[in-house]
Amino acid sequence: EVRVPGSICDTASEDCTNLVGIDIEQMKEDFKIHLIERFGSLPRAFDAMDTNANGSLSLNEFQTCVATVLQYCRFKEAARLFVAFNGNLDSALTWIQLGITPQEWIGHQLDKETDSIRRRQLEIRSVKTSPTALVNTPRRCVALTKHKERLRQAMPKTGMAFSATMPPGWGEPPHFDPFRSAGSTMERTLSQPFSAR
Secondary structure (H helix, E strand, O other), X not given: OOOOOOOOOOOOOOOOHHHHOOOHHHHHHHHHHXXXXXXXXXXXXXXXXXXXXXXXXXXXXXXXXXXXXXXXXXXXXXXXXXXXXHOOOOOOEEOOOOOOOHHHHHHHHXXXXXXXXXXXXXXXXXXXXXXXXXXXXXXXXXXXXXXXXXXXXXXOOOOOHHHOOOOOOOOXXXXXXXXXXXXXXXXXXXXXXXXXX
8 A cells, every 4th residue: 555645545545535525415414404403493494594585595595694694604605505405596495405395394384373373362362461561661651641641731722733822933924926937927028019118
């Protein structure tokens, strides 16, 4: 056996392609594992990445999420990862291409809808039991108290708006002459005799 000096390979006959090339399948699996660790499941991860909620990921959506939000890799690597799943930069990445089975996706959609219904029911119950439960902050309580006090006070009955006088110099709006176009005054001056001008 001949050892290649300064090489990571043990022998000259050893295949070093795995060290130089990129293993696409391993890259995809590592990314899926990262998504599952971060979001709990692939369907939840797909929903989080699908910012416009259209059911597919564009290259821009995918790159932005993977490179900036998740900080998983840089933009170039994110594009390479997108192509690894999709095979084409111009088309959108679907949940099927990410490796989500239809059963997982349907189960996720049903769970999401059930959670939404439960949240709405809890909000309705809390409003029914206590109508001020959602607005009971100290600042709002003080404002409501002051408002109730103002309503109890007897306001003077005057003809003025909001029981206030107009500021000095304010009064009736000025009266303007009826609108005359420049053309009508020009015609009138031209139709008069020269001596009358």
